[in-house]
Amino acid sequence: MIRVESLHKVFGPKPDEALRLLAEGRSKDEIREATGDVIGVQDVSFELKPGEFFVIMGLSGSGKSTLLRCINRLIAPTSGRVLLQTDDGEVDVAQAGPSELRRLRQEHLAMVFQRFGLLPHRTVRDNVAYGLEVQRVGRAERVRRADETLEMVGLGGWGGVLPAALSGGMQQRVGLARALATGAKVLLMDEPFSALDPLIKMQMQEEMIRLQRQLGRTIIFITHDLDEALRLGDRIAIMDDGRFVQVGAPEKIVTEPRTPYVADFVAHADPTGVITAGTVAVPPEHPRVDELRREPGARVLAHRTQADVEIEVADDGRVLGVRADGAGAELVPIDTLLAEEAPTSRYRDRAAVVRADRTLRTLLAARNLCNLPVLVVDDEERLVGFVTEREIIHAIIEKRGHNGDANGVTA
Amino acid sequence: MNALLTDAVFDPIRIPLDRWFNDFINWLTFNYRPTFQAMKVPVEALLDGVSAVLLWLPPVVFIALVAIMAWRVAGWRIGVLAGASFTLIGMVGLWGLTMVTLSMVAASVLVCLIIGLPLGILAARSDRFQAALRPVLDVMQTTPAFVYLVPVVMLFSIGTVAGVIATIIFALPPLIRLTDLGIRQVPDDVIEAAEAFGSSERQVLFKVRLPLALPTIMAGVNQTIMLALSMVVIAALIGAGGLGRPVVEGLNALRIGQAGIGGLAIVLLAIVLDRLTQAFGAGAKRG
Numbered sequence: 104m105i106r107v108e109s110l111h112k113v114f115g116p117k118p119d120e121a122l123r124l125l126a127e128g129r130s131k132d133e134i135r136e137a138t139g140d141v142i143g144v145q146d147v148s149f150e151l152k153p154g155e156f157f158v159i160m161g162l163s164g165s166g167k168s169t170l171l172r173c174i175n176r177l178i179a180p181t182s183g184r185v186l187l188q189t190d191d192g193e194v195d196v197a198q199a200g201p202s203e204l205r206r207l208r209q210e211h212l213a214m215v216f217q218r219f220g221l222l223p224h225r226t227v228r229d230n231v232a233y234g235l236e237v238q239r240v241g242r243a244e245r246v247r248r249a250d251e252t253l254e255m256v257g258l259g260g261w262g263g264v265l266p267a268a269l270s271g272g273m274q275q276r277v278g279l280a281r282a283l284a285t286g287a288k289v290l291l292m293d294e295p296f297s298a299l300d301p302l303i304k305m306q307m308q309e310e311m312i313r314l315q316r317q318l319g320r321t322i323i324f325i326t327h328d329l330d331e332a333l334r335l336g337d338r339i340a341i342m343d344d345g346r347f348v349q350v351g352a353p354e355k356i357v358t359e360p361r362t363p364y365v366a367d368f369v370a371h372a373d374p375t376g377v378i379t380a381g382t383v384a385v386p387p388e389h390p391r392v393d394e395l396r397r398e399p400g401a402r403v404l405a406h407r408t409q410a411d412v413e414i415e416v417a418d419d420g421r422v423l424g425v426r427a428d429g430a431g432a433e434l435v436p437i438d439t440l441l442a443e444e445a446p447t448s449r450y451r452d453r454a455a456v457v458r459a460d461r462t463l464r465t466l467l468a469a470r471n472l473c474n475l476p477v478l479v480v481d482d483e484e485r486l487v488g489f490v491t492e493r494e495i496i497h498a499i500i501e502k503r504g505h506n507g508d509a510n511g512v513t514a
Numbered sequence: 515m516n517a518l519l520t521d522a523v524f525d526p527i528r529i530p531l532d533r534w535f536n537d538f539i540n541w542l543t544f545n546y547r548p549t550f551q552a553m554k555v556p557v558e559a560l561l562d563g564v565s566a567v568l569l570w571l572p573p574v575v576f577i578a579l580v581a582i583m584a585w586r587v588a589g590w591r592i593g594v595l596a597g598a599s600f601t602l603i604g605m606v607g608l609w610g611l612t613m614v615t616l617s618m619v620a621a622s623v624l625v626c627l628i629i630g631l632p633l634g635i636l637a638a639r640s641d642r643f644q645a646a647l648r649p650v651l652d653v654m655q656t657t658p659a660f661v662y663l664v665p666v667v668m669l670f671s672i673g674t675v676a677g678v679i680a681t682i683i684f685a686l687p688p689l690i691r692l693t694d695l696g697i698r699q700v701p702d703d704v705i706e707a708a709e710a711f712g713s714s715e716r717q718v719l720f721k722v723r724l725p726l727a728l729p730t731i732m733a734g735v736n737q738t739i740m741l742a743l744s745m746v747v748i749a750a751l752i753g754a755g756g757l758g759r760p761v762v763e764g765l766n767a768l769r770i771g772q773a774g775i776g777g778l779a780i781v782l783l784a785i786v787l788d789r790l791t792q793a794f795g796a797g798a799k800r801g
């Protein structure tokens with residue numbers, strides 16, 4: 104959908120000189136000494152699939168806004184390419200002529216701003232219709248599409264008022280509607296929810312998830328807020344000093360921070376909604392799991408911390424049964440357990456089964472209901488591993504799975 | 515006597531600037547008088563057009579129109595004030611002269627808008643143009659109105675049109691300055707948003723900058739109108755018609771009453787125009 108290749112942005116009088124020094128491996132400070140230039144973005148490359156939600160995080164001044172503005176060329180990149188998939192093939196935004204650039208901004212790249220950027224002298228409806236008006240869409244069509252989009256963001260009926268009459272959260276809905284109304288496939292969002300109260304912010308995030316499910320736009324979203332990033336992002340890029348220091352799925356960023364900077368960043372993250380059961384579970388081969396005996400076509404295993412619970416696993420990976428206290432326990436999918444009334448004391452005759460892609464939060468719930476190891480299985484019901492308190496506590500404290508011990512940096 | 519004696523101290527280094535100035539104006543007049551006379555043509559046409567309409571309108575209709583317009587934009591008090599002012603002007607026998615003055619003000623303000631808005635827009639766009647324009651505007655604003663009259667008479671001869679041209683020069687600067695200021699004050703984030711949606715420079719100007727600058731521009735229009743009115747009496751010194759004439763003639767002949775009612779009509783006109791343009795400006799602010 105969109106591919107950014109080796110993007111650089113240098114602010115200052117001698118950008119070419121600065122790029123040359125950068126290529127020689129000189130530091131930002133040395134370059135500022137030598138040329139007076141500030142490096143805003145340094146060698147950033149990434150590629151997004153259609154419908155991907157890409158979050159960029161980083162400290163203040165790390166170059167997030169500059170990078171985002173290079174994509175629609177509100178700031179002209181010093182070097183590099185921004186390749187956009189359009190109906191007539193791939194177009195480089197960085198090289199487009201003035202009218203082509205305008206067309207790309209009108210039809211392919213919409214933007215949402217931290218401070219909303221609404222036109223105060225126009226009604227909400229005319230603000231939402233602005234992008235269409237610039238494209239010279241007729242009045243009736245404009246109004247129709249603006250009202251439709253307002254309905255979509257929950258502001259049906261507010262079209263006739265001026266933005267100043269709305270609360271901050273509502274104004275940003277207008278900003279969002281304006282970006283959605285043009286039908287642009289790529290949305291650029293620069294800290295769109297930072298100016299909002301925590302409660303409104305949460306609502307807007309949920310709204311965003313809902314809209315994204317419905318519309319499937321390709322989104323580049325900047326935020327300061329790690330929990331927001333973890334909640335929204337399919338992938339997260341962490342930016343430091345104009346560079347991407349790590350790009351990956353939310354869980355990977357939290358569980359395997361590649362540098363101390365990233366580790367600091369994720370140190371205070373709430374891991375329970377991010378880390379997956381598959382990462383937390385100990386596999387049958389792990390030293391913490393003992394093989395008690397073999398039977399024809401199956402093994403009987405036990406987790407060290409609950410050595411009295413026998414788990415029988417077929418050689419093809421299916422769980423055949425769990426025995427505790429000399430009796431067989433029932434295997435129950437977690438969602439069934441959660442739908443029932445909670446027991447007064449934890450089950451010893453029922454074992455929870457959880458899919459590997461469920462989160463740590465689900466494991467906590469499962470463990471709260473059953474005093475037997477939680478069985479984590481893949482899509483084909485084959486055993487991935489077991490989870491006891493030990494793994495859960497480890498995951499919460501260390502923000503890592505059992506097998507993360509060897510790599511990654513401790514926060 | 516004393517003053518002249520001290521002047522003699524400078525005799526050795528005395529420069530004949532007065533003669534140079536004289537020569538310059540003569541040279542301009544000799545070589546370019548047709549050009550300057552040609553510049554009068556559009557101003558004269560505009561002036562004639564406006565005054566023809568104003569003098570053709572029956573006073574009752576005019577008063578009703580002004581009162582209704584004032585009521586719509588500025589509320590019923592100003593509506594009553596406007597209607598009463600113009601009725602009073604008619605009752606003291608100055609209707610015709612007031613219409614002439616009003617058309618002079620209207621013509622000069624129109625020309626100021628035609629020249630001033632584009633210059634203000636250019637100044638807002640380019641720091642260099644703004645820097646070049648600033649000293650010119652400073653000179654235009656600090657030069658006393660009487661001083662304009664000399665070159666204006668030389669180049670445009672005397673009469674109402676020459677008076678209008680002097681008025682234009684005098685009243686133009688605040689409109690340019692406030693247009694420039696208003697456009698520069700438009701917040702960057704709104705401009706950025708408009709650009710992000712693919713607006714052309716024209717679209718940014720007409721859909722964002724000018725609408726958001728409108729309250730400030732209206733303040734400039736208000737000042738320009740007030741300055742134009744303040745030139746009415748001075749313009750009469752070089753033969754312009756309108757309300758300045760009874761004032762100047764009355765003063766010369768010591769007919770205080772005649773000068774007094776002329777002055778009163780000017781003040782009433784100023785109050786009504788001021789309230790009206792301020793109300794327009796406030797309306798623009800509310801959107």
Ligand SMILES: Nc1ncnc2c1ncn2[C@@H]1O[C@H](COP(=O)(O)OP(=O)(O)OP(=O)(O)O)[C@@H](O)[C@H]1O
Pocket residue numbers: 114115141142143161162163164165166167168169170
């Ligand atoms: N127009 C400019 N001229 C010079 N330097 C600039 C300019 N714009 C940004 N910078 C510098 O580029 C760097 C990156 O700025 P940018 O605004 O992209 O950071 P950011 O990550 O968006 O920060 P924040 O979280 O505060 O919004 C900063 O060091 C900033 O000082």
Ligand SMILES: [Mg+2]
Pocket residue numbers: 167168169
């Ligand atoms: Mg920023």
